Amino acid sequence: MTTVSSTTSSTTSSTTATSTTSKSTSSTSTSATANATKTAAQALFTSLQTGSGVDLSTLVPSLIEAQFAAKTAALKAKADTLSAQISDISSIRSSITDFASALASLAQGGTLATQATSSDPSSLSVTTAAGAKLAGMSKSISINALATAQVSSTKSSFSSTASLGTGSLSIKVGSNDAVSITIDSSDSTPSALAAKINAANTGVKASVITDSGGNAYLSFTGATGKDNSFTITATEGDTAGLSRLNVGNNASGTTTNSTAANASITMDGVTVERASNTITDLIPNVSMTLSAVTSKPIALTGTSPSSALSTVVTNFVSTFNDNMNALNKAIDPINGDLRSDPAARALAQKMRTLTTTKLVPGDSSTAGPKTLADLGVKTEKDGTLSVDSVRLSKALAQYPDIVEKMFQASGDNVMGLSAQMNSVQMSATSSVYGLTASYNNLSKQQSDNSDAQSKLSDTRQTASDAMTQRFAAMNSRVSAYKSVQSFMDQQVKMWTKSN
Incomplete structure (x- = not known):
């Protein structure tokens, strides 16, 4: 109603x-x-x-x-x-x-909501997402260890244009199934072989490092976290040499410079590990980025956006x-x-x-x-x-x-x-x-008004046409009357003059 x-x-x-x-x-x-x-x-x-x-x-x-x-x-x-x-x-x-x-x-x-604030942003930086409920939040966080990634590289350098060999490379990351990558003569230079590995998206990235003499080293990097350690196993083909790229299992051609490890933090007395240095699952809608191991606890508080x-x-x-x-x-x-x-x-x-x-x-x-x-x-x-x-x-x-x-x-x-x-x-x-x-x-009234103006314009034109016809006829008769009047006026003047 x-x-x-x-x-x-x-x-x-x-x-x-x-x-x-x-x-x-x-x-x-x-x-x-x-x-x-x-x-x-x-x-x-x-x-x-x-x-x-x-x-x-x-x-x-x-x-x-x-x-x-x-x-x-x-x-x-x-x-x-x-x-x-x-x-x-x-x-x-x-x-x-x-x-x-x-x-x-x-x-x-x-x-406009309470923002998470770190007392040591150089070691622990934080960002707050929309929807976070952080009023009254107060956390004590210690960073015990940063997450690291396995980094392995060849001990020897190679010519940037020479073939490293043909065959296949089997890359196994953590508990995942191994991925086999075929290397033929067109893929066997350092840069081409690195590109072939990267295209396979195994979780291991290959890069070429050139020394001052123009020779190339191959470097292999995995993701952070202990479950992302990897091995590379070569199967030689027609052209030998791929075994120089083996990683792990007592490989002699490469060296591992950094091992895969988890980040470790203690929050409010509870120690937890994460595979990444960016942690998003401990405090809802708050992302924490770990940058350095700390010697004393960091205060993480909710700051009102006054x-x-x-x-x-x-x-x-x-x-x-x-x-x-x-x-x-x-x-x-x-x-x-x-x-x-x-x-x-x-x-x-x-x-x-x-x-x-x-x-x-x-x-x-x-x-x-x-x-x-x-x-x-x-x-x-x-x-x-x-x-x-x-x-x-x-x-x-x-x-x-x-x-x-x-x-x-x-x-x-x-x-x-x-x-x-x-x-x-x-x-x-x-x-x-x-x-x-x-x-x-109002739009309906405006449309009706427009129609009314159009109709009035038509009516006006019709009236104008009819009036023009009537006055045209009258104009003709008036002209005739005036002609007769002029003739009679002349005759009167002539008569008056003759007398």
Whole structure:
């Protein structure tokens, strides 16, 4: 029932607005008619004073203008009003949508949530992903060992253009099945053989290191972690030499410079190992990068984004005021294009109550701010907002976790500011009760007005054609009468002269 009522109200509002505007332009239409009538009368008087009959090029347009001036002016005034209303609705609707979307993106981005902070970022750096719940977090972390990768290289160098041999190389990484790579004469130079190994994606990367004499060493590197150690076993083909690339199993042609090992850290007294120096599975939505072994524990804490929250409140108020000023202008009771539109007025009322809307759960007995007003954001008489910076700073200092919750994404806090702005956006975009309903109704009126103007133009042309025909006939008769009058005048003068 409410939906139907809202739709009906929206339709009625546009009609009311148009009616009000039509009344305000009635004096203009009357003036236009009076001016057109005066012009037509003057044209007729002038025409009848000439000696060649009626001047149709002046008289007919003047009379037609006098006949249709009122209707033309009324339709044009209505068209101008509808265009202004549609323009205002489009602008306000777009601006509110952009505002709500920007706030939602900011809330989802994670910069308004508590960030993980390391006391020794040179040894342990951290990044916080969106959605992290880190309020009150305090961890003690010691880095006992870094994850390392196995690195093996040839003991001897080779000519960069010579063949290293043909056959196959079997590469086995950890407990994975061995992968066999065929090496023929076209793949046997150091750079070509390295490329062939890399293309196989076995988990071992080969590279060529050139010494000062231009000769090449081959280096083989695996992934970090003890389970990623590897062996390379050659099977000689027609051209011997691949066995020089064997790795592991007492190979004599290569040396292992670094072994594969896990990273080891102790967090809150519990020691764990990971294959990588980037650890993402210990604290949800927090990525830790290990850079150095530590001699003392590192403090990992959650730091409230007080500065970011203070800035976003200020920016929110500024953007809100821009939107509210535009809306106030549109619904101004005297000059506003949308002054009689209930959807626009409902949107303004909803925005006016935003500062007193509860943004976090809890009743009055629960300590801490619950609304924007509690943060020092005040609604002025015209609906715009102002910020008490002292009160805002105090709230951020005393209740950082609660303030942070107010600005969480709508999925995390269905009462938060982002969710409330989504509701405001719905009032602006709904095709049932919002500005879109008004937009659709006004667009229909605009189309009807355009049709009416087109029909009036056709009617005007028809009347002009008919009037031209009538005056043309009259013009012919007037010319004949004047010819007779001229002849009679000459005869009288002749008679008078002869006497």
